Amino acid sequence: MIDDDIVVEVRGVHYAIGTHAIFKGLNMRVRRGAITAVMGPSGTGKTTLLRLIMGQSVAQRGHVTVFGKEVAGLERRELYKLRQRVGLLFQNGALLTDLSVFENVAFPLREHTDLPEPVLRELVLMKLQTVGLRGAAELMPAELSGGMARRVALARAIVMDPEMLIYDEPFVGLDPISKGVIVRLIQSLNRLLGTTSIVVSHDVREISAIADDSYLLAEGKVMAEGSPAELCKEQTESVRQFMSGTPDGPVPFHYPAPDYFEQLLARPDA
Amino acid sequence: MHEHKAPHGPIPRRRDGRVSSLSQRRSIALDAVAKVGAVALFLVRLLGQCIPALVRPQLIIRQIYNAGARSLVIIMLCGLFVGMVLGLQGYQLLQRFGSESALGMAAALGLIKELGPVLTALLFAGRAGTSLCSEIGLMGATDQLAAMEMMAVDPVRHVVAPRFLGGLIAVPLLAAIFSCVGIYGAQLIGVTMMRIQAGTFWSQMQSAVGLRDVNEGLIKSVVFGAACSLLAVYEGFHAEPTAEGVGLATTRTVVTSAVLVLLLDYMLTAAFL
Numbered sequence: 159m160i161d162d163d164i165v166v167e168v169r170g171v172h173y174a175i176g177t178h179a180i181f182k183g184l185n186m187r188v189r190r191g192a193i194t195a196v197m198g199p200s201g202t203g204k205t206t207l208l209r210l211i212m213g214q215s216v217a218q219r220g221h222v223t224v225f226g227k228e229v230a231g232l233e234r235r236e237l238y239k240l241r242q243r244v245g246l247l248f249q250n251g252a253l254l255t256d257l258s259v260f261e262n263v264a265f266p267l268r269e270h271t272d273l274p275e276p277v278l279r280e281l282v283l284m285k286l287q288t289v290g291l292r293g294a295a296e297l298m299p300a301e302l303s304g305g306m307a308r309r310v311a312l313a314r315a316i317v318m319d320p321e322m323l324i325y326d327e328p329f330v331g332l333d334p335i336s337k338g339v340i341v342r343l344i345q346s347l348n349r350l351l352g353t354t355s356i357v358v359s360h361d362v363r364e365i366s367a368i369a370d371d372s373y374l375l376a377e378g379k380v381m382a383e384g385s386p387a388e389l390c391k392e393q394t395e396s397v398r399q400f401m402s403g404t405p406d407g408p409v410p411f412h413y414p415a416p417d418y419f420e421q422l423l424a425r426p427d428a
Numbered sequence: 429m430h431e432h433k434a435p436h437g438p439i440p441r442r443r444d445g446r447v448s449s450l451s452q453r454r455s456i457a458l459d460a461v462a463k464v465g466a467v468a469l470f471l472v473r474l475l476g477q478c479i480p481a482l483v484r485p486q487l488i489i490r491q492i493y494n495a496g497a498r499s500l501v502i503i504m505l506c507g508l509f510v511g512m513v514l515g516l517q518g519y520q521l522l523q524r525f526g527s528e529s530a531l532g533m534a535a536a537l538g539l540i541k542e543l544g545p546v547l548t549a550l551l552f553a554g555r556a557g558t559s560l561c562s563e564i565g566l567m568g569a570t571d572q573l574a575a576m577e578m579m580a581v582d583p584v585r586h587v588v589a590p591r592f593l594g595g596l597i598a599v600p601l602l603a604a605i606f607s608c609v610g611i612y613g614a615q616l617i618g619v620t621m622m623r624i625q626a627g628t629f630w631s632q633m634q635s636a637v638g639l640r641d642v643n644e645g646l647i648k649s650v651v652f653g654a655a656c657s658l659l660a661v662y663e664g665f666h667a668e669p670t671a672e673g674v675g676l677a678t679t680r681t682v683v684t685s686a687v688l689v690l691l692l693d694y695m696l697t698a699a700f701l
């Protein structure tokens with residue numbers, strides 16, 4: 159594997175918010191032109207990992223390199239240059255509420271390019287058509303349903319045709335039809351334009367169908383990695399537990415807490 | 429977004445659990461100093477982004493409309509009442525010395541140099557500052573500011589700077605309107621009601637009010653506008669991303685703006701003497 163083919167590299171990252179350690183030595187690599195799936199129980203820090211990759215937060219120890227540059231050492235201007243090459247779909251959409259759907263999708267183009275209005279219009283409508291919301295162009299974000307808002311956010315993330323796309327839970331709150339469309343969209347962006355993709359998702363089935371590599375995070379570390387097929391074959395009990403979805407097993411379903419029984423019995427005034 | 433927290437530990441407590449008043453006072457003082465520093469650093473970053481923000485004048489114009497035009501009615505209404513009160517009080521006082529013809533001069537000087545800029549700034553903090561602050565705070569709470577960052581758009585340039593500049597431009601204009609309406613109110617009382625000669629009312633005013641007085645009022649209102657807008661956008665930008673956090677930030681905006689405006693007013697008045 160040539161180093162140039164690695165778009166994102168995470169090496170030995172330790173990260174804690176306050177006293178709560180989220181990553182304890184995380185290692186990960188994203189190959190150029192591949193779809194990399196990141197899976198893991200809720201609250202393991204998948205969104206946090208994306209923040210580290212985008213340079214929104216900085217790890218206390220370890221290195222995060224994106225496009226060959228160490229993210230932590232970048233100045234604001236260089237960081238912005240790097241971010242222009244990446245499209246990010248937020249877990250909650252994060253549309254700008256004072257702009258219409260059309261203007262939301264047009265926003266990155268207006269900020270970073272000097273396209274004439276007709277070209278810009280065509281581009282935006284094309285992206286809205288891909289997510290099936292061309293008819294909603296003039297609505298305001300408040301008039302959209304949750305799933306529609308996420309699809310608009312997706313159109314906004316791809317409007318600059320970025321080299322890398324990061325999706326934070328793209329399938330949550332979507333009906334089966336839209337889900338299928340989005341899965342095919344991620345796949346075709348990847349196959350046709352060679353867009354490197356990182357997809358954070360719980361939908362083991364959907365994501366296994368399209369991912370080239372996958373990482374399973376748990377307890378601040380990578381618990382398993384490999385192609386989805388390898389992961390499914392993996393015999394470790396914890397991996398099997400996650401892939402088949404049972405609460406009892408080595409992966410804790412609960413956020414760290416004192417013993418349930420003791421807490422119920424404990425008197426508040428004791 | 430929590431880096432602006434004061435850099436020292438929790439308030440030390442006495443053995444009986446009550447906060448010792450000395451250390452509490454020290455901690456409040458430290459908090460205040462830390463806050464001044466944080467606001468100053470933010471101002472530097474903001475000023476750096478003001479010139480790039482001029483590239484999109486329509487954003488600034490929208491904010492002038494938001495902060496300025498929408499405060500127009502309340503400013504004019506208050507200006508009228510303040511002017512009328514000045515007219516009544518001034519007439520009462522000046523009549524004792526038989527110099528009620530000086531009413532025009534007294535009202536105009538009071539309004540242009542003092543009441544216009546100060547009251548406009550206070551009204552602006554309550555009417556526009558709160559909405560600036562809560563608007564930016566909510567954008568932070570709903571990840572919109574983070575989304576801009578991720579799209580390589582500096583929210584300080586795109587969201588904060590236009591609002592700051594809008595306030596900075598709107599307050600002097602509002603103060604001028606406040607003073608004009610106020611003078612009209614004083615005239616309404618003095619000339620229409622109390623039968624002072626219109627000629628003396630206006631000519632006394634004209635001969636007494638110089639460019640220097642107008643400049644004093646203008647400089648004051650520019651400084652107050654900058655201070656109120658800066659505090660509003662600072663508090664909004666650094667608000668905790670929760671409903672409660674935005675509410676608290678809005679309250680802080682009004683309180684600090686009011687205190688700061690009166691403090692600055694004293695300092696500027698002393699400087700102009």
Ligand SMILES: Nc1ncnc2c1ncn2[C@@H]1O[C@H](COP(=O)(O)OP(=O)(O)OP(=O)(O)O)[C@@H](O)[C@H]1O
Pocket residue numbers: 175176178180198199200201202203204205206207249
């Ligand atoms: N601002 C914060 N302060 C303290 N802890 C935080 C903060 N943000 C996140 N955390 C903690 O970090 C951990 C990881 O959060 P993160 O949002 O990255 O999880 P996630 O893997 O994306 O989960 P989900 O699948 O539910 O989206 C959680 O345990 C959470 O409690």
Ligand SMILES: [Mg+2]
Pocket residue numbers: 204205206249326
């Ligand atoms: Mg998440």
